[in-house]
Amino acid sequence: MTTTSSTVSSPVQSTPSPALADDRARGVARSAPFATAAASIASFLVGMDVLIVNVALPTISRDLGGDMAVQQWVVDGYSLLFAALLLLCGNLADRWGARRVFVCGAALFAAASLFSSFAWSMGALVLGRCLLGVASALILPASMSLINETNPDPKRRAWALALWGAGGASASAVGPLLGGLLTPIHWSLVFAVNVPFCLLVLGLCTRVNPSPQRVRRFDWVGQTLALSGLVILIAGVIEIGALGVASPLAWALVGVGMVLLVAFVRSQAKVRAPMMPLNLFHVRGMQVALLIGFVMIFNWYGMVFICTLFLQNGLGMGAFAAGLVFVPSAFVTIAGNLAGGRIITARGSKFSITLGLAIMIAGFLFEFSYPSPIPVWAIATGLSVVGFGAAITTPAAAGVVLKSVDPAQAGIASAMFNTFRQVGGAVGVAVFGVIATFLPSLTLALRAVFLASALLLALILAFELLRWRER
Numbered sequence: 001m002t003t004t005s006s007t008v009s010s011p012v013q014s015t016p017s018p019a020l021a022d023d024r025a026r027g028v029a030r031s032a033p034f035a036t037a038a039a040s041i042a043s044f045l046v047g048m049d050v051l052i053v054n055v056a057l058p059t060i061s062r063d064l065g066g067d068m069a070v071q072q073w074v075v076d077g078y079s080l081l082f083a084a085l086l087l088l089c090g091n092l093a094d095r096w097g098a099r100r101v102f103v104c105g106a107a108l109f110a111a112a113s114l115f116s117s118f119a120w121s122m123g124a125l126v127l128g129r130c131l132l133g134v135a136s137a138l139i140l141p142a143s144m145s146l147i148n149e150t151n152p153d154p155k156r157r158a159w160a161l162a163l164w165g166a167g168g169a170s171a172s173a174v175g176p177l178l179g180g181l182l183t184p185i186h187w188s189l190v191f192a193v194n195v196p197f198c199l200l201v202l203g204l205c206t207r208v209n210p211s212p213q214r215v216r217r218f219d220w221v222g223q224t225l226a227l228s229g230l231v232i233l234i235a236g237v238i239e240i241g242a243l244g245v246a247s248p249l250a251w252a253l254v255g256v257g258m259v260l261l262v263a264f265v266r267s268q269a270k271v272r273a274p275m276m277p278l279n280l281f282h283v284r285g286m287q288v289a290l291l292i293g294f295v296m297i298f299n300w301y302g303m304v305f306i307c308t309l310f311l312q313n314g315l316g317m318g319a320f321a322a323g324l325v326f327v328p329s330a331f332v333t334i335a336g337n338l339a340g341g342r343i344i345t346a347r348g349s350k351f352s353i354t355l356g357l358a359i360m361i362a363g364f365l366f367e368f369s370y371p372s373p374i375p376v377w378a379i380a381t382g383l384s385v386v387g388f389g390a391a392i393t394t395p396a397a398a399g400v401v402l403k404s405v406d407p408a409q410a411g412i413a414s415a416m417f418n419t420f421r422q423v424g425g426a427v428g429v430a431v432f433g434v435i436a437t438f439l440p441s442l443t444l445a446l447r448a449v450f451l452a453s454a455l456l457l458a459l460i461l462a463f464e465l466l467r468w469r470e471r
Contacts, residue, residue: 030207030209031150031207031208031209032150032151032156032160034204034205034207034208035099035146035147035149035150035151035204035205035208036147036150036151036160036163036164037163037204038102038106038143038146038201038204038205038208039102039143039144039146039147039160039164039167040163040164040166040167041167041197041200041201041204042102042105042106042139042140042143042167042201043140043143043164043165043167043168043171044167044168044170044171044174044197045109045136045139045171045194045197045198045201046082046136046139046140046168046171047167047168047170047171047175048171048174048175048178049078049132049136049175049194050078050079050171050175051171051175051176051179052175052176052178052179052190052193053074053075053078053129053179053190053191056179056182056183056187056190057074057075059183059187060074060122060125060187061122063187064119064120064121064122064125065121065122073126073129074122074125074126074129075129076238076426077126077127077129077130077133078129078130078132078133078136079133079234079422079425079426080130080133080231080234080235080238080426081130081131081133081134081137081231082133082134082136082137082422083137083230083234083419083422083423083425083426084137084226084227084230084231084234085133085134085137085138085227086137086140086141086415086416086418086419086422087223087226087230087275087276087412087415087416087419088137088223088226088227088275088415089101089105089137089138089140089141089142089415090141090412090413090414090415090416090418090419091219091223091275091412091415092138093141093142093145093412093414093415094145094409094410094412097210098142098143098145098146098149099142099146099205099208099209099210100210101138101142102138102139102142102143102146102205103202103205104138105135105136105137105138105139105142106135106139106198106201106202106205107198107202108131108134108135108138109132109135109136109139109194109198110194110195110198110199110202111131112128112131112132112134112135113128113132113191113192113194113195113198114191114192114195115127115128115131116128116129116131116132116188116191117188117189117191117192118188119188128191140414140415140418141412141414141415141418143164144161144164144398144401144402144410144414144417144418145410145414146208147160147161147164148402148407148410148414149407149410150208150209154403155345157399157402158341158344158345158395158399159341159345161341161344161395161398161399161402162337162338162340162341162344162395163337163338163341164395164398165337165340165391165394165395165398166333166334166337166338166391168394170330170333170334174330176320176322176324176326177320177324177327178190178193180320181320219267219268219271219274219275221267221271222264222267222268222271222274222275222276223275225260225261225263225264225267226261226264226275226276228260229257229258229259229260229261229263229264230257230261230419230423231257232253232256232257232260233253233254233257233258233260233261234257234423234426234427235253235257236250236251236252236253236254236255236256236257237250237254237426237427238426239253240254240434244434245434265278275412276412276416277409277412280405280409280412280413280416283404283405284404285400285401285403285404286400286401286404286405286413286416288353288397288400288463288464289397289398289400289401289404289417290416290417290420291420291460291463291464292353292357292393292397292460292464293397293417293418293420293421293424294420294421294423294424295424295456295457295460296360296390296393296394296421296424296457297421297422297424297425297428298424298425298427298428298431298456299360299364299386299428299452299453299456299457300386300390300425300428301424301425301426301428301429302428302429302431302432302433302449302453303383303386303432303449303450303453304326305428305429305432305433306432306433306436306442306445306446306449307325307379307383307446308322309436309442309445310374310379310442310443310445310446311325311376311379313442314441314442314443315376317376325376325379325380325383326380326383328380328381328383328384329380329383329384329386329387330387332384332385332387332388332391333384333387333388333390333391334391335388335391336387336388336389336390336391336392337391337392337394337395339391339392340352340356340391340392340393340394340395340396341395343355343392343396344395344396344399349396349397349399349400349403352392352393352395352396353393353396353397353400353464354461354464354465355389355392356389356390356391356392356393356394356396357389357393357457357460357461357464358389358461359385359386359388359389359392360385360386360389360390360393360457361389361454361457361458361461362385362389363382363383363384363385363386363387363388363389364382364386364450364451364453364454364457365450365454366378366381366382366385367379367382367446367450368447368450368451368454370382372443373443374443374446374447382450397417398414398417401413401414401416401417402414432445432449432452435448435449435452
């Protein structure tokens, strides 16, 4: 599939002179540190907002009312819109330019954060959280495209992706900590704290060159089917976790969502300009990266969910104290992201992915094999080992995505990668939550999660090794 790249101010294509090409290259080089910093801060914001609200929910509920189901939608409204809109926003990043979409996402994130901080009811807060999910969907694929555009050198791109990954990884600890520190002052601050970060991102973007815009048809049928299918499917999975596996409504939602997604895939094989080109699934690197992204976040979100339940309900720890257990893993993960850049540069993405998956498997098996009762230090140690492996694997997998596709498809390929990750996270929380309801104790549930995660990653590691050895 061939696409035409152009800018708004240059409707006529021409071969640039060597001097003009040099000026553009220097402009890209000057933009690179500002684009990398903006993308990394935005990655931090997107990840932090998944977790920061959890600690504040009891206080919010006391002030605004709402039962457990409404509280769940305060959390899930964000992840639902986030996952469902990533494909659409990846297409927009390619069509309108990554920088423009990224700036729009950062501005909407600031506005939605302010709206949420002044929410007068739980319904208004759920709306604010949904708007934050939309903003995150605009930000994430565009941030990867910005890194790709401004870091054409593979070594520089590897470092930029490592910093981008470190931003998201640090959010896993900063989110609960900030939530615990700000909630006693007032719960609204867990949303208002986003605004200064958004202003910093917008300021950095003024030093980033405009992105190319690519003229292409817009697949409205595909967009509608994908959006509605993902929303209904993920809502069904969430409701299975909330209502139980015997809920007819939850399974009806799952069924309708799957039918719509099948219709979406069939439509992509027929339209002239598909929003998600099916040929990308035939690319070996994309196959490996998509599976890795799905399973890693499936395991991580599910494990964090069950660990939090175990620490608070099983061991009687407070929410803030439970959040402290995740702090060592965050620092180790940041170090792993930075080390991952060196490993990718020295040994390549394939080696980094293999090493990272092996470390994650070792971390899960350590936690599974530790005798009962599982002490807090053992959980923190296992989380740190798993986080270190994930930190090595994630930027390498993101790099494989960007290297496997044409630059004109970087936005949609990034969106596909992050869609698989976010859908994996939503499914992981629901599936492991259902497992916890059927087992007699949270200790057994925790062990089941550790073992299942290790086995899933072992299967992905075997698939990765076999797939890349094929000729």
